[in-house]
Amino acid sequence: MAVVGTGLVGTSIGLAVSRHGVKVHLLDKDEVAARTAAALGAGVVGAPDEPVDLAVIAVPPSAVGGVLAEMQARGLARTYTDVASVKAQPARDVRKSVDAPSSYVGGHPLADRERCGPLAARADLFEDRAWVLTPSETTSQDAVNQVFAMIALCGAVPVIMGERAHDDAVALTSHAPRVVASLTAARLQHGSQESFRLAGQALRDVTRMAVRDTGLWNDILQANAPAVAGVLRELRDDLTTLLTTLDDLSSAPQDNGSQSLEPMVDLLNRGAAGLAALQEWQAADRQAHVQVLVPERPGQLVRLLDVLNTFHVEQEDVVPRHSTEEGFSITFAVPAMRAGQIVMELSRAGWNAEFVDPVSGARKAEVCF
């Protein structure tokens, strides 16, 4: 194999496949980057003497077409893929400039870290993550299978998508969020020491993924401009509506009962619903709901939470629901395949535990008090 471009992703691929005994040739115009990757164990520096089975072009989106044409011309490999987080623009470049497009399949391993460069690389960066491939009509089945083999060595899950569908999806799930992180972080440039003293989890979380590698991201946003603009325009319009509400409140702080609050309530509700949609998808297999009656004696709830902990039920998923004369009950969701055993073991330990239907329409967002 060959990896052209030994940044975070290229180096991590080198580390992942090297574990399985694959010989990897590392190429980078930045000599320190290639030597660093080699020193980490991602492969050996320099081009192979003969064509390798597969070359991964791990360069920014706008450079994919040019580097691919160059590597094909020197006969680096029999098959090529790339890792750019935009797929339509590189595909257009490839169709324009590359002689043998059948040997190329577009790819994008989903593995965003806030850090970049080879030293942030990890052999397990792609484990259990999606790795999108966007084969075109001209791509040979051989090329796709070659890349499947590498994806398997990296422990990732292949996902076949159209270029446009991929670019729209990552605009929503990756590109726009990183712009939002940068927009928020930009407010901190002249933040006072006093403000920073009050910074907590919210600020850290929202700004952690602010773009550091501005050159690469300038390239990515340029290549996916229409899709990113679509997501950000909706966000901007919501923000403008919210600002009108906040300005109304600032000028008439006493007029609290008025209906001018509605847009703010609506936005917060939609945000909570969006977060719930994402988290429900991510927790799709947590479907059985269990209810346990907690006798109102000191220490009972703590004892129950300890037991649930041994079942890997997260405390944050536990919700108190009903209050009765005998005490109150809590509910929690567990993976369906483990629910039966958990209810049985709780009952055996003396708890009054049973399956319940999740309260219809109740979302986590609404049970806060």
Place this chain on the structure above:
Amino acid sequence: MAVVGTGLVGTSIGLAVSRHGVKVHLLDKDEVAARTAAALGAGVVGAPDEPVDLAVIAVPPSAVGGVLAEMQARGLARTYTDVASVKAQPARDVRKSVDAPSSYVGGHPLADRERCGPLAARADLFEDRAWVLTPSETTSQDAVNQVFAMIALCGAVPVIMGERAHDDAVALTSHAPRVVASLTAARLQHGSQESFRLAGQALRDVTRMAVRDTGLWNDILQANAPAVAGVLRELRDDLTTLLTTLDDLSSAPQDNGSQSLEPMVDLLNRGAAGLAALQEWQAADRQAHVQVLVPERPGQLVRLLDVLNTFHVEQEDVVPRHSTEEGFSITFAVPAMRAGQIVMELSRAGWNAEFVDPVSGARKAEVCF
């Protein structure tokens, strides 16, 4: 002590001071919440027979004045504080409606979690965190000292600030970021399953703190509307400028060399600088920079990273810098008070290690490749 309002913050305070043997009375209009807090060990449900030393009013900002007046009228405590994340508006309410304002000192423990409610409470929620107090001219020294004692039991660090300065600071570091998280999460409400499959760290980080307790946050944003609007208006203006750039790129994708990219580059750079400012403040004690020469033999870099790991130097803080004939060198920053020992131990283990001046003006954001 008494805690009025047993949500996340009220219950956590109860847990923290109960550890030290303080008797805590828990009051909440939601009976299940109070009983849950008591069952967790935060105190006992119900009002005390005689006035307690200190009552914490842990209710939303707009309710602080009313609840404080009510509790003073029934003689719940000799001293009062609150925990609302906005300070100017409640202080105005208190001055209007409360008979003995000298017994009240405004407070705000900085401890944002994404979860809410008593079950998310933790005794160590405030440990090593800032706890802002905003005493006014009428506040008695006795009241402030009483609250200092409770803050100490919670393991937090008191910070005295003006109400306005506090509200401006949290608008920047907490309120605006949570609105941004909600704005981003709102885009997901109708996200496709295919998009969610591609969701990674960036989306999770930026949306994790989206507001769930919309009632509370409606109240907070209303109470701090002018300051929050100030931060968000700057963000909106940056976003509008960026959208113009993205639209220009969408309509003329070939015209890449034009200067129309400048606003995008500028925004990303300001975001990186803002993030660096925050992280540098948070890492203010990491000041000594060490450089180590890495011989270019297989395994040397991995061996060095392992050693650095034992010194708790995070791999992500290690930066490769210079390339020479003998190999290349890396630099990293360590707490000044431990730097001497680290250089000595590295040297003793055979490494060529020395102190260096940080390259002037070089930021982490610029060393990515």
